[in-house]
Amino acid sequence: MTDDSDTITDGGESSETDPADGGSRAGDPTDGDSSDGDPAARTPGGGAAPEPEPVEPAAPEEFGLVQAWWGDGKGKTTAAMGMGFRAAGHGYRVHMLQFMKGGADSVEGVRGEYNAIAAMPGFSYENAGHYGWHGLLDGSADDEHEAKAAAAFDRAEALVAGAADADLAAPLPLDGDPDEGVHMLILDELLYAADRGLVDPNDVVALAESKPEGLELVLTGSHAEPEYLEGVADLISNVRKVAHPFDAGHRARRGTEY
Incomplete structure (x- = not known):
């Protein structure tokens, strides 16, 4: 029997930390990569405001309609x-x-x-x-x-x-x-x-x-x-x-x- 705040893995170790101990659960947006909790950071532009760039010859990848x-x-x-x-x-x-x-x-x-x-x-x-x-x-x-x-x-x-x-x-x-x-x-x-x-x-x-x-x-x-x-x-x-x-x-x- 384990505490409800823990999950036992096949290796017998807890995969989550008891919040009472000051830790965070797996998947908590405050834990690890901050982009996990910031949808804008996962966009192609990374959430940054677009900046103008010099116009150089390029070819479209999705034209044809x-x-x-x-x-x-x-x-x-x-x-x-x-x-x-x-x-x-x-x-x-x-x-x-x-x-x-x-x-x-x-x-x-x-x-x-x-x-x-x-x-x-x-x-x-x-x-x-x-x-x-x-x-x-x-x-x-x-x-x-x-x-x-x-x-x-x-x-x-x-x-x-x-x-x-x-x-x-x-x-x-x-x-x-x-x-x-x-x-x-x-x-x-x-x-x-x-x-x-x-x-x-x-x-x-x-x-x-x-x-x-x-x-x-x-x-x-x-x-x-x-x-x-x-x-x-x-x-x-x-x-x-x-x-x-x-x-x-x-x-x-x-x-x-x-």
Whole structure:
């Protein structure tokens, strides 16, 4: 018979110390490695606040998914660019092709996001569209919109092909030509072009299915649900509008919309 505070091992010795003797039980977070009782210390960062580091070329280990961001709320392009900045901050090569950003009379000629991208190593962009694709009247004909969309989609196919020819498991030059491969490709507002019949949704599916294994492909746009991407995209997020300043008559604001 032993005291209730002790446990006898096969060797006949107690594996625990009687608390009355000032000892601690096995597994007591105050005994031994202090990290046992500190969940934060067991995280990859050891519980320390992250510190910025110089951006050096690196290769992602877990890229290769297809993302789709759609809905009538604000934030689809913003979310995609935010991921782009995060990826570039890790030294991954990121490129954004914008299908509908071509200028608008409601904003200035300079966009804050382009300035930020230009200052970020490893992040580049290009645009090839009419703001009229949103449904605003810009004086251009439908066939001009279709030609712009077709050219932009051809460009998207070329970028995906370039990624297929690259070694995406290796670091890529941060100032390299996007035609020679990127780790993340953002096709901003491609889903708007598909929703408006400027790009065939079947072609969007084919593009997503043709991408190389290591390429992270991010698609944005459309107020209508892109049901054709179900079973194709790994992430489909609906950005839903609850309230929007535009409904109260506010126009695009410097620093929030451009």
